[in-house]
Amino acid sequence: MLSNISQLVVAEGFQVVWNEGLDEECIPVVEYEGSYSCVIAGAGTGKSFALKRKIARLLEQGEPPSSLLVVTFTRTAARDLKNDLEELGVEGCDIVRACTLHSLCLWILSRHEVFRVMERKTRTLLGHEIDYLIADLSVRLERKIKILREQLHAFTSAWARLLNEEPGWPHSDEDREFDNELISWLRFHKAMLVGELVPLTIEYLRNNPTSPERSLYKHMTVDEYQDLNKAEQRLIRLLSEYKIPENRTLTVAGDDDQSIFVTLKYAHPEGITNFKEEYPGTFETTLVTCKRCPRRVIELANVFLKSTKRKEKPKLLQPAPNAIKGEVAILQWRTPNDEASGVATIIAKKISAGEVKPGEIIVLTPRKQIGYAIKNNLIDRGIGAQTCFSEAVLYSKQAQEGYAYLNLLHERNDAVSLRVLLGIYAADKRRKSYEKIRRHCFESGDAVIETLSKLKSGELHIPSTDHLVAPYQIICQRLQYLSTLTVPEVIEQLFPDGVDEVAEIRKLVMTAMEGAGDIHELYDMVNREITQPELPKTSDSILILTLQKAKGLTAKMVVFVNCLEGCIPYVGRYDSKEEQEKALAEQERLFFVALTRTTNILLLSSTGIMRRGDAARMKVRASARRYWPETEASRFIDMLGPNAPSPQPGDDYIRHV
DNA sequence: AGGTGTCCTAGCTCAGTCCA
DNA sequence: TGGACTGAGCTAGGACACCT
Incomplete structure (x- = not known):
């Protein structure tokens, strides 16, 4: 077209x-x-x-x-x-x-006027960096880590939902104290939370009605x-x-x-x-005219929408006049292993029959584990497959350390990275000593880096801060050395080959290096990839992803695995019935999204039994009293109505492919 | 001597694991 | 289902080092 x-x-x-x-x-x-x-x-x-x-x-x-x-x-x-x-x-x-929107906000806020006006900087905190923020706040506020985490969550969610603008928004003194300390920490470290991007941009635009943006x-x-x-x-x-x-x-x-x-x-x-x-x-x-899905899928998706009873008049899809009939099958396997190898077999057969190409297939999974199993099974059969979950590239201390150095090479005054490096291998993140330095900085107006330099030279003395001066000295030496190296040499130093802990981030950095001229460009690309990951552009391998990631995707063949009660719908623990209902409604929409990704073939797959431990970890509902308890197919499958194909053993389906 | 901070260990809780 | 076990993550408290 x-x-x-x-x-x-x-x-x-x-x-x-x-x-x-x-x-x-x-x-x-x-x-x-x-x-x-x-x-x-x-x-x-x-x-x-x-x-x-x-x-x-x-x-x-x-x-x-x-x-x-x-x-x-x-x-x-x-x-x-x-x-x-x-x-x-x-x-x-x-x-x-x-x-x-994220990058639009970054762009607006990083224009110089905004930074000056807001006294903030568009340096967003990553997950592991927030741990240091929390640790420091726990010294200041003398509160437990767990409570502070909850307060931080409440803070970001209030801003996202604009709760603070609603009259009568309950805000205790404790919360206000937390907010103040939080903002103070962020100002001091010239950083911000991702959740603040939008509220800060709003504040800026509202206070500056004539701003060019x-x-x-x-x-x-x-x-x-x-x-x-x-x-x-x-x-x-x-x-x-x-x-x-x-x-x-x-x-x-x-x-x-x-x-x-x-x-x-x-x-x-x-x-x-x-x-x-x-x-x-x-x-x-x-x-309402769906040009993507085949008639069979539209029919089932409509029945599903009606049976959720969320709306009096659900918005039903119409098939396009030239829509094909399509194929829908509901498969059941005995165990998760059978499911993984069975799904891989079906895919392999369909590919060798010339029905679909690998790049036209996506596998949707509510849980990572089965996704990995399917990927391995496909690769064993010589078919390209790629999982695409939001994996934490910075899960290990070594990766975090390397990333912090990379950050400092890009911006020598990055206070957050310095904070991380000062506490990285100490269990308590050296929060108490750091707090002393911070207090001194507030009084003298110096930055952390200046204070530490003065401590190092002996020009200044603050009791009980020796534990920070030693690591600071190492950081300085290391930075000095790193700045004499070329970009590939820096990468070898920070993310050495063959070290498991940094393997993931090394892969990412190596890809970024191809398009980066210097260390600053490298940092920008790595940072963007970590904060806003992109789907891999592939034409010859099968994508295995979660439903959230499949947003906006279309494929000729869609396999939705692990269609088990507890996995989908997954309703976590919520305090109120209302929240639980909200979560369930969202799961229904998630299933609807899964149904409507395909242009030809849709397979819904589940297993009959699962090891008790696996079921617990994946939150799958399982019958009691056995090591291999029985699992239930998702209630959403029943909601596809009487015209849905009846579930069949996966092996029978394989025979007919 | 008394205060402060780090390091280390014991102990707690929680979630997951495993089995009868 | 229930109870014992395990490990992760965290905290409290003691030993020790250092400072005033």
């Missing part, structure tokens, strides 16, 4: 015919010229395609590309969008800003709007409501049925269903 259009563009002298390749349902989305439009688009209804066309139309009509902003949910989506626009051959598309973009497009939290939706509002330039437009698109980040990121899916109330005069379109 795309190649037709690019030919068309060339043939007609860079004039895209807007309705070419668009069905009737999507045309109004592209043509609408008013201020606000909201596209509620069911799975596979061509929402992204329509948005792209709208952008192309704006550019062709002479809107300057620098006045266009497209916010996507992942870096992968932003990259794909730009590639597709380029393929369309629209002039100026490379200048259009297509990025995630507010009038920078004339046409804004936000994809996956249902996955934004309240703060993020507020930010979009701030960026779009300023009167200059005139005739601004805001287009949001998404699907509340596919909102899967409510419990994970406090997403606010009501934002899209209530969009027209919040933005009066909104032109709302609902897309």
Whole structure:
């Protein structure tokens, strides 16, 4: 479809015919010229395609590309969008800003005025760095680590949900004390929490109504709007409501049925269903013709939506007129090992029969463990497979240490990395001594690095800080040495080959090195990869991923493994019934997303028994009293209705492939 | 002498594991 | 199902070093 259009563009002298390749349902989305439009688009209804066309139309009509902003949910989506626009051959598309909200905020905040005004720096803390923040706060506030963690969680969630703006938001003195100490630590270390990015950007924009960022973009497009939290939706509002330039437009698109980040990121899916109330005069379109899924899948997905009983009138999908019938099968295996090898066998058979290519297959799993098992089974059969879970690259102390040095080579004054290195191999992170130094810094106005240098030279004396001076000396020497080395030599020093603890980060750094000219570029790339990982671009291997990662993906064949009660739906422990209901609703949407990824084949697979220990670890519900208890297939499979294929033993299915 | 901080160990809790 | 075991992660407290 795309190649037709690019030919068309060339043939007609860079004039895209807007309705070419668009069905009737999507045309109004592209043509609408008013201020606000909201596209509620069911799975596979061509929402992204329509948005792209709208952008192309704006550019062709002479809107300057620098006045266009497209916010996507992942870096992968932003990259794909730009590639597709380029393929369309629209002039100026490379200048259009297509990025995630995260990087938009980083960009806005890192402009010099913002840093000065806010007295903050856009240096976000990673997971292990937060441990040091907590350790230091535990000295200051004399509270236990566990309690501080809870308070930190409450702090970020309140900001994400804009709770602090609601009247009557209960905020105890203890919480306020925590907030103050937290902010003080962050200011001192010139750092911020990822969760603060959006609230700080909001604060900046609100306090500076004439800031250039507010009038920078004339046409804004936000994809996956249902996955934004309240703060993020507020930010979009701030960026779009300023009167200059005139005739601004805001287009949001998404699907509340596919909102899967409510419990994970406090997403606010009501934002899209209530969009027209919040933005009066909104032109709302609902897309229901699914151009992705086969008839059989659409039929089952609709039955599922109805049986969740979440809405009086569920938004049902319509098959496209030319939709194929497709294939859906529900398989059951005896044990998890049988499932892993059976699924691999099916995939191998389908590939050798020429039905699908490896790059057209995705395996969805609610748990990593079975994902790894399937990957190994596929590789044993000579088929390329890649797991793609959010693995902590910085899980080991050595990796954290190397990363901190890399950080310091990039920015010598990075207080967070210095803090990490000072306490890294001490069980208590040398928090008490560090607190002394911090106190001195507050009184003298010196930075940590200056204080430590003075302590080292003997110019200054603070009792009980010798334990910090010794590591500081080592850090200085090491940095001195590292700065004389070339980039590849630095990598060999920090992340040596053959050391298990740094193998993961070494892989990442080596890939980044290919595109990096110097240590600063290397750091930028590594940091971006760690904070905003991208899906690998593969055409010849099977992707094995979690449901959250599969957001926005399409594949010819989708295998959903471990379809077990307890895995999906997984409802953790919640205090209130209300929260539990919310979690269940999200699991239903997750399952709906899984169902609607395929263009041809959908396999749902589960096992009959599982070792008790494995079941407990994976939170699978298992019958009692046995070492190999029986497991239950997910209740969601029953909710596919009487027309769903009946579950069959996996081995029977293999015989018929 | 008394205070402070580190290091070390014992002990606690919790979750997972394993078995009758 | 229930009870014993194990290991991880954390904390409390003692021994020790160092400072005032």
